[in-house]
Amino acid sequence: MTDTLSPRTADLPAQWNPGEVEGRLYEGWVQAGYFTADVTSEKPPYSIVIPPPNVTGSLHIGHAFQHTLMDALCRRRRMQGYEVLWLPGMDHASIAVHALVERALTAEGTSRRELGREKFVERTWEWKAEYGGKILDQMRRLGDGVDWSRERFTMDEKSNAAVRTIFKRLYDDGLIYRAERMVNWSPELRSVLSDVEVDHKEVEGELVSIRYGDGADAVVVATTRVETMLGDTAVAVHPDDERYRHLVGKEIELPLVGRMLKVVADEHVDPSFGTGAVKVTPAHDPNDFEIGRRHGLPMPTIMDETGKIAGSGTEFDGMDRFEARVKVREALAAQGRIVAEKRPYLHSVGHASRGKFEPIEPRLSLQWFVKVGPLAKAAGDAVRSGDVVVHPKELEPRWFGWVDNMHDWCISRQLWWGHRIPVWYGPDGEQLCLGPDEEPPAGWAQDEDVLDTWFSSALWPFSTLGWPDKTPDLERFYPTSVLLTGYDIIFFWVARMMMFGLYAMDGARPFDTIVLTGLVRDQYGKKMSKTVGNTVDPLEWMDAYGTDATRFALARVANPGTDAPIGEDNVAAARNFGTKLWNATRFALSAGASTALPLPSSPTDADAWILGRLREVAEQNDALMDDFQFAKAAEGLYHFAWDEFCSWYIELAKPQLADPATADGTRAVLGHVLDALLRMLHPTMPFITEAMWQALTGGESIVVAPWPTDAGSPVEAGAARRMTDLQKLVTEVRRFRTEQRVPDRKGVASRIVGLDAAGLGGHVGAITSLVRLEPPGDGFSPTATVEVVLAGGTVHVELDTSGAIDVAAERTRLGRDLAAAQKELEQAAKKLGNPKFVEKAPADVVDGIRARSAAASADVERLTARLAALPDA
Template structure:
């Protein structure tokens, strides 16, 4: 435990006066963070003090949006990553936490377009080159403010290595990757159905589609006439203008006579075939579905299987482009108009309105997504996804928690080709040129692009996820074989949310294995959950329950926010959080502060070795034994990414055992003085030194301020992580456990009798256990028990294991009033028991009442039974 302990630079601890009476985060955090950065603590350093080489540890930051602000999800993720990297740095690793930001194509372009709109302009008014230049100017002056917010949280990133997905080096990596995939025929261009945003005017990825329940309509329509008719249902009636077939299941006898025949499509002069396709569920609806291959992904696949025409009936703005009466109408206007026209022809069989169903919306602007047939660039993911699956299956990459592995496999084993082109101006432009005679040339970063009459570059840019998929190696200098790449690839671990397991983690796996000759991008994937409100509800601006961590940091300090989030972070599980919990974490930071001030005021020291166990009291040996157990426990939780468990272990050890018990037990020793006091001061200094080290990765600011004052050391950031010395003393642990049990029992009795914590009570202690007898002075001090004097009268007796406590409560409480109060409470509890028991004995009630109501009654009955037992015990203990 004491090995590798950084010794104070000045040979003694600072004076207690160096610590203010109260901890004020605003006066500490910025000063400490700037000192850490100025001294280069977060930068990589391969050399040990003895001249050897440190083992590397690398982790990348999930790149935040250059346009965004620090939200509570960032605060959680960055806290966990920072805790991991701070501990590894203290353990002596050459630690790299790689920072950087994502260019966020759609969000950033939308922001600049809003600026132009406020000036009465569009991007087309200024042109592509000027628009991109304007984005760069915005980034230089206003973008990336999240970096400053990360500093407020305490992120220990290597700022000198900061990267941006659009900087020169990463742009070279993107172009190299595109060229290699293209040459290996893993990138191609084709017409497919994509998610289209009519507002942003671009294809968007699956992760940028947010589904929500909307009120719409479900209209059942009759196609054809007489025996040659079928009924289909749709929520998007306007798409029937692009229908090219009706599909039924091949084994559905209801429609066997129609398969292969053509039926009339209402409102048009076209007929469409009835096709048999096993995709159709004969049990759903009428068992017949309309097929619009150009406007629905499932219909597109049916169309491909049956060679159906693909009729596009909407433009990029979701405006109808066909059929005179509807041409020029927005899709929603056309929906009403088409239904009205069908109703007029007697084609509407049924209408359900409102019909609530799940609808995709653009996460950037909220517009309803339109599935659309479009010519786009795609990644052929088959071999890439297989390699990503194999890396986890064969154990080269571990997923925490393990149960998330099945979700990972479900995705990679069934992954569809990835649409990587976006119809934007801000982003990595696709490095493909087209010639006047149909030539198509993909250009690498070291090749000259073709030029001359008729040559032009593809207008689209790449999906933002393409560049961020290269993050673990592009940030290290790839495609060049840099020293950083050789040292820090593969990364040690990826800590990220389970919600982007499919969209980012899988892409990094695919690209890393492909670009780095089969070497995985990281060895561990540690997944955390999403932060929810205190009631477990998803945060949403529409619900009004979104938390701003910056406001919480203003009010309670960064440590309080960090500790709250870490203490709730069970692997892969969502985290409810409320302001009350942040206040509680602030109280914990204050407790750490006050306990350290107490230690300094009472001469706690870290000078010299620990006294021999023979000189230590049972309390000293107990706390040192417990300290080593906690070191081992916390180490185990870190290795398993159990942040909630390690935080909880540290909280209870620090607050309950060190501050509430060891400090209190030491007070009588300090008062008595002599060699036992010297030993206790050294033990207290050791325990605080190690406890602050253990707490530092999670709450770095308050621990840094306290530790440097206590020890005179340079900084906790570069101090040694505590090692478990192996010292255990089960006998001392049992002895102090007995003291704690006795004190707790008597304190409970005092509280039941309404005694104030500081109120002194005469008592006689019969301590038959020698382990308790050795602590009589401390027990009396903790319980505010005075020695029995003249006229001492036993009015209450408490038998506890190894002892009997006889109390004289005469003159301390009004026994008659207390008996009346307890008798009244007993009557109320007995009435509650009778009422709840009667309900639970009523078979009619049990048969009709919902389960949660019955459970509530059972809980009330159990509470009443416990109250009756407690009150009767209190009455029995009252003097007669």
């Protein structure tokens, strides 16, 4: 073991101090090379593609959630003997970085256009070097076991080669084209935005009804964007609408502009909505654009890239769109063209999620597109065939709903930071697409636009492994094993990786399994929002409670495909769990627990029971982790560790450790169970388990320890039954003491009857120790009896509480138990008194109810007698 890792000590400190240990442990793991994948290894490969965080980003709760789960998968597979590659990297985040650098330039009194493209890009690289990548350091803080030697960036040299290669291949195959289409336009950024960069929200506007034409040819249309009427080229009505049939094919004058508008019949129009007539502005509305294409309408653009009216030939040219909205309405009102105004009018408006959150402008623009039809079909077929598995399966319809109805993808952006489109134009309008090793002819100019960020990130599963070259990494680790991500980006990233992966890799899928998580929400299940003030900084939780507590709390709410509510109470509970384990391990070490000792050949009931439970829990944990049931796996380990190992076995181990005949066997069992338990907990709680495991075993590191495949022993039914009975008996006596307010440390004289018959004769010492019972002694006079029906028989615990008993409380307790027994008896009698039930129900069911009836009848008789024997209060 290297000095960078925590040395083995005979003991553990009294408290676990994560802030003092976590960083040192992590750097030790990295220096030891535990996370570096060996491409020459003969181990089976296991690789995970990390959703590359934005270079502008910092660790938020969603990152912490998904990275915890990915790291848990990788750590477990590494311990299971796989050659694991979890490759880190960042996305260049074109729009986000662009906005940040432009903001810095504005503060300096300049702009990107004054700076020029070349110097702006240089400045952006400088910004990336100085400020980018903060999240990578935070990933180390979280304990991400990624291979730092293979770190990538979506704009590094290798990624650039991959982008140009696939662009040219798609271009040459006719799957990339340039055309005028309707897009989301940001006047602030002067660029197209993808759908993922547009947030829709309800806003209060106004619905203005305008009369076009006069007399019998008048038509009333309504709009929330009055200024766009300057670009109208038609009025559309439904072909079956009798009100307007006489107008179809005619022309009416456009107010303020004087242009003649054609009246067209189109089935898109809803005759029952409003007046049944709609204005058609093909260059500024997506639905109108489609009407314009169907009817061959002119498509004049009346708004420039900054959102100002331009080219309308009216007095409104040069006005900002919002100013023009007011002025156009006023001018129409002055002409008597306003029929009605509805204010406020609530409607949904798309806003740019970056920058100033401005309303986006639908705009006809010349852009580059990917023809997604054949690519999307392949992505759908890969899941339909079972070649790629979507987990949970219930989310498959969401996948098909997207890939089966995908529109062509606009990939060009009017920005300067990003992968520049590899197309050059000649002096006579020629067009040439060049690959990474090709040079354009002299005098040709490259396209000004850059590619959508999602274009390069869609190549991530194979470009990071060296594609387009046939590298050893690509041969070894592609297809990747698992893609784990939130269901919210299945459309924008996952589907595009699938399309490009299948296309570039000749039909080879980019990943075997798509694991979809939900979104992290607050403890009340509400969406986290800065506006609401319920967001969480995971780094604050890590500072306060430690990384392990934060990770375990996140894993404990990670149910497949469903949102994950979490609050600080969850993390505090996880911290308490870690403390419980720490104290248990310290006890075991002080008792001489060892993994070197052989398990006892003749185990006690307690030993056999805990070893059997360990075997069951390990098998359940494996099945749950293989099914990505992180929450259930964490919950199972939590309850086994706390409720069974700590609360029962350790207490039962104390008298066994005092007996030379069982001491060594108990030390071996303590060591064996703790060893396996810590290894199973390691994927979600890496730091604290490393410290405890090294102290327990003296091993090099739990990171490279083998996964427990044969933990514990087969369940021994007799021992399991006796331990269940013992726990029930002890629990009932403890409950009696609590209800009678007998102090925990006060010994109570007692006599136990029926232990031998119940098969618990060998456990008298353990039972009396666990519930502070003392021998009856001379003159023993019981004042109360606790009767417990066990699988092996009924046990009576006679107690001399010497005046400590609360008669009223005991009467209440017995009365409650009597009421429950009477209710059970009544329910059984009702069913057994129904001839149809007795005739039709399976015989074993009827026999079971009869047995319950007999037991309830005995309970009623026993409890009634107990109540009668109580002294007056």
